[in-house]
Amino acid sequence: MTPASTLAAGSAGTVETHFVDLPAPVRLDSGGELHPVRVAYETYGTLAPARDNVILVCHALSGDAHAAGVSATAAAASTRDGFGADDRDGSAGKALGWWDGMIGPGKAFDTDRYFVVSTNLLGGCRGTTGPSSTDPATGEPYGPDFPVVTVADMVRTQRAFLDELGIERLAAVAGGSLGGMQALQWAVLYPDAVDAVVVIASTHALHPQGVAWNAIAREAIMRDPDWQGGRYHGTGRAPDAGMGVARMVGHITYLSAPALEDKFGRRLQFADDVRYTLTEPEFEVENYLRHQAETFVQRFDANTYLTMSRALTYFDLARQHGDGSLAAALAGVRARTLLIAFSSDWLYPPAASEELAGALTEQGLPAELHVIDAPYGHDCFLLEEARQTPIIQRFLEGQ
Amino acid sequence: MTPASTLAAGSAGTVETHFVDLPAPVRLDSGGELHPVRVAYETYGTLAPARDNVILVCHALSGDAHAAGVSATAAAASTRDGFGADDRDGSAGKALGWWDGMIGPGKAFDTDRYFVVSTNLLGGCRGTTGPSSTDPATGEPYGPDFPVVTVADMVRTQRAFLDELGIERLAAVAGGSLGGMQALQWAVLYPDAVDAVVVIASTHALHPQGVAWNAIAREAIMRDPDWQGGRYHGTGRAPDAGMGVARMVGHITYLSAPALEDKFGRRLQFADDVRYTLTEPEFEVENYLRHQAETFVQRFDANTYLTMSRALTYFDLARQHGDGSLAAALAGVRARTLLIAFSSDWLYPPAASEELAGALTEQGLPAELHVIDAPYGHDCFLLEEARQTPIIQRFLEGQ
Structure with a gap:
């Protein structure tokens, strides 16, 4: 050291x-x-x-x-x-x-x-x-x-x-x-x-609301076809899409509504008006969520997420x-x-x-x-x- | 009439x-x-x-x-x-x-x-x-x-x-x-x-927290490969998995934590103990969420969900x-x-x-x-x- x-x-x-x-x-x-x-x-x-x-x-x-x-x-x-x-x-x-x-x-x-x-x-x-x-x-x-x-x-x-x-x-x-x-x-x-x-x-x-949020996060992972019943290792695919959604749910539950208001408000990503798109982030908070999802899947294993989430709901x-x-x-x-x-x-x-x-x-x-x-x-x-x-x-x- | x-x-x-x-x-x-x-x-x-x-x-x-x-x-x-x-x-x-x-x-x-x-x-x-x-x-x-x-x-x-x-x-x-x-x-x-x-x-x-919940629901739908960029009609597949997650998120946001406590508490699905499963519902609230997801996808179109969700966040x-x-x-x-x-x-x-x-x-x-x-x-x-x-x-x- x-x-x-x-x-x-x-x-x-x-x-x-x-x-x-x-x-x-x-x-x-x-x-x-x-x-x-x-x-x-x-x-x-x-x-x-x-x-x-x-x-x-x-x-x-x-x-x-x-x-x-x-x-x-x-x-x-x-x-x-x-x-x-x-x-x-x-x-x-x-x-x-x-x-x-x-x-x-x-x-x-x-x-x-x-x-x-x-x-x-x-x-x-x-x-x-x-x-x-x-x-x-x-x-x-x-x-x-x-x-x-x-x-x-x-x-x-x-x-x-x-x-x-x-x-x-x-x-x-x-x-x-x-x-x-x-x-x-x-x-x-x-x-x-x-x-x-x-x-x-x-x-x-x-x-029970916390139990529900954890269940939703796990569902998001397990419903991703790339989870493959948990046998994704070595397949070249991993349930990144579902993990991303799980992380987004987690993030919002970790923060308070007033904190989101302070940090993001309803500020738009670009210019002063919306762009009329379903697929792209329009609000800063939407962009933030995508970013959190992307960085998380790079460092965390989906089956470990399921395991930890289950343990904390059982406790x-x-x-x-x-x-x-x-x-x-x-x-x-x-x-x-x-x-x-x-x-x-x-x-x-x-x-x-x-x-x-x-x-x-x-x-x-x-x-x-x-x-x-x-x-x-x-x-x-x-x-x-x-x-x-x-x-x-x-x-x-x-x- | x-x-x-x-x-x-x-x-x-x-x-x-x-x-x-x-x-x-x-x-x-x-x-x-x-x-x-x-x-x-x-x-x-x-x-x-x-x-x-x-x-x-x-x-x-x-x-x-x-x-x-x-x-x-x-x-x-x-x-x-x-x-x-x-x-x-x-x-x-x-x-x-x-x-x-x-x-x-x-x-x-x-x-x-x-x-x-x-x-x-x-x-x-x-x-x-x-x-x-x-x-x-x-x-x-x-x-x-x-x-x-x-x-x-x-x-x-x-x-x-x-x-x-x-x-x-x-x-x-x-x-x-x-x-x-x-x-x-x-x-x-x-x-x-x-x-x-x-x-x-x-x-x-x-x-912004409401904007975030809606963004998460839409992400769950759009990240489902069966959404197919929105062109799922006529393919025999629809983003039911993602719609289910979207519906679960929605449901929990529509209810209060005390209401979930009153209705479900931490009651288990079966017997007096957990069964040590990641894939099956253990808590009544988990089972309820699955049920809500299943019934919703039978009656609602995913692209309409995206459209409505976007409209209410833009408002x-x-x-x-x-x-x-x-x-x-x-x-x-x-x-x-x-x-x-x-x-x-x-x-x-x-x-x-x-x-x-x-x-x-x-x-x-x-x-x-x-x-x-x-x-x-x-x-x-x-x-x-x-x-x-x-x-x-x-x-x-x-x-």
């Missing part, structure tokens, strides 16, 4: 993605086991001799292990997601990690103090075993034969991976969106191994761990919990965080909730660094 | 769709003219000798001329759109018009008093000339050669059609969503021919008639205006109606705004009959 001093102040530096092959199969909620499993990961900061300063950060639907710093191996590729994030990448062009604003010296997850670990999730397409990995049974990519994995499967994979690194305990697990689900799952599955969880713009169970702590009761599901938790939600996030609305905070408090567990009034919708978890940072720093110092 | 007494009280009766061929070409905003143009229409009630009791009702994106009563010609096919509407059709199975709850003896648009006229819009696929009509230049369906039409083009077509019926003045023009845009357009284009307009769940210019009174100023665009209006919006409608939020009411009042024009607190989202305009009826009746009596 290049010293941070050679880069902008506060940067985690130039980083590389590493890989670990797990020695044992990963048990899956669907019944079987998966083996072999490789995990792609990055680390930022220094592991303390007592190994007690580890923070695991968990990515969201379309993220990867490259959470912070500048990638040495993928300097041309951007992995940052979302609204302003994409804008900044466009101007910076430096392949910053997806949470670079939150991880680094002096940042929310302070690498002067903590050893921050980030993995690509089970089922991913950026180095960790997923649908585009080789199925040892056939020698071909798994494709649709890759098992349908859950958030708990992802967390068990992270647990096995950390064992390989010789890390038993986590000072914290943190993530936004699907990443926040993993943090909650950690607290439930491994209560003795987690001191604190930071759950941002997330939920214990996605509401339901009350159903899976509490026989329908959220309080029962959380009864065994021992970690301190920080919940952050954003007022304009309609995909992961503050109500779910409020429900979580209430259920934790009911169990006598320490839970802290902050609803940040910010306009950018769900993407706030990637963008509102300045206001999240002091909250997270104070919470982590409290342990 | 069968007397209403043979049907349930309040019904407009058994109705038939009729057709008129316009004698002259329709001038289009895009520059050309369209000829021939046929208009499909239905009427309910009796035209007064003075011809002063005519109300034109205008349908929304996927509607047609069959607004009320029971269709004599399409008894098996449902034309009602939306949430509870579909449910009711499912149980009734009687091909009720899409606004049957609002049009009939004693209803909001009282056919004991008014002669209610409903047309299929220009560009439609249910009898009025549209992309699936025969292009006289080729003898083949227009397909993508059908002109890109605007709300003003639709209204000019209605004007020419009413001339053929010998109707000069309208006691009122009424509609919801795209139908409300037509009502506003009537007030602006033909101020001397309209006494009152009833604009429900509509806007003077769709906000922008301030840009088209006021050089950017809504007040200027409305300056020539002489009709009384009733605006109804619904608290949970996030596709056509009350804010637009409030802006319209403000701009009309600023011009010294009589405008009445009612924001109805109701949970069903945009679909309220089809469902909240009981609360709209007295408002509309009082407004119409006021003239």
Whole structure:
């Protein structure tokens, strides 16, 4: 790792993605086991001799292990997601990690103090075993034969991976969106191994409108004939058209209506009048959507999208761990919990965080909730660094 | 028309769709003219000798001329759109018009008093000339050669059609969503021919998030290889996959998140656990979406969907008639205006109606705004009959 001093102040530096092959199969909620499993990961900061300063950060639907710093191996590729994030990448062009604003010296997850670990999730397409990995049974990519994995499967994979690194305990697990689900799952599955969880713009169970948006995105992919039942690898075709539509749906759900109003309004692409065309973008927001679709299909695997989307819709702590009761599901938790939600996030609305905070408090567990009034919708978890940072720093110092 | 007494009280009766061929070409905003143009229409009630009791009702994106009563010609096919509407059709199975709850003896648009006229819009696929009509230049369906039409083009077509019926003045023009845009357009284009307009769940210019949803729906259709650049007629293939996705997007935008929570929650399709499948619906809301997609493609033409969607995103009174100023665009209006919006409608939020009411009042024009607190989202305009009826009746009596 290049010293941070050679880069902008506060940067985690130039980083590389590493890989670990797990020695044992990963048990899956669907019944079987998966083996072999490789995990792609990055680390930022220094592991303390007592190994007690580890923070695991968990990515969201379309993220990867490259959470912070500048990638040495993928300097041309951007992995940052979302609204302003994409804008900044466009101007910076430096392949910053997806949470670079939150991880680094002096940042929310302070690498002067903590050893921050980030993995690509089970089922991913950026180095960790997923649908585009080789199925040892056939020698071909798994494709649709890759098992349908859950958030708990992802967390068990992270647990096995950390064992390989010789890390038993986590000072914290943190993530936004699907990443926040993993943090909650950690607290439930491994209560003795987690001191604190930071759950941002997330939920214990996605509401039905969110389930519907995810279903629509998956339908768009699976209805694309180039998906070929999931066996598109090696055919020279991939469901780019459907993936593009899925990405467009995702993007609009990540943003708030007022943010779109501020950024695009009803401004036209060309001149002062419309051109009377069905096939070409007329409004700036239409052009933006096309651009998002085009760049996304270049970097993301469709079967991984389906896998991640399914996992986050399945996630339901009350159903899976509490026989329908959220309080029962959380009864065994021992970690301190920080919940952050954003007022304009309609995909992961503050109500779910409020429900979580209430259920934790009911169990006598320490839970802290902050609803940040910010306009950018769900993407706030990637963008509102300045206001999240002091909250997270104070919470982590409290342990 | 069968007397209403043979049907349930309040019904407009058994109705038939009729057709008129316009004698002259329709001038289009895009520059050309369209000829021939046929208009499909239905009427309910009796035209007064003075011809002063005519109300034109205008349908929304996927509607047609069959607004009320029971269709004599399409008894098996449902034309009602939306949430509870579909449910009711499912149980009734009687091909009720899409606004049957609002049009009939004693209803909001009282056919004991008014002669209610409903047309299929220009560009439609249910009898009025549209992309699936025969292009006289080729003898083949227009397909993508059908002109890109605007709300003003639709209204000019209605004007020419009413001339053929010998109707000069309208006691009122009424509609919801795209139908409300037509009502506003009537007030602006033909101020001397309209006494009152009833604009429900509509806007003077769709906000950018709505523009985005419409763009996504159109992309889903046009990216379907079976769309074939719009020339799918006669090929034995149609973009059903893309139309299905478009319809799913539409449906979710027509409903509110709380309505989905009430109706579906996170209930699973089968048993008490998930089945770990990417390809099959697991949640009830997923199954509902598939059902909506399947039934829609059986009754609606993809090129008409594109045409209607484009027209409603283009609609922008301030840009088209006021050089950017809504007040200027409305300056020539002489009709009384009733605006109804619904608290949970996030596709056509009350804010637009409030802006319209403000701009009309600023011009010294009589405008009445009612924001109805109701949970069903945009679909309220089809469902909240009981609360709209007295408002509309009082407004119409006021003239």
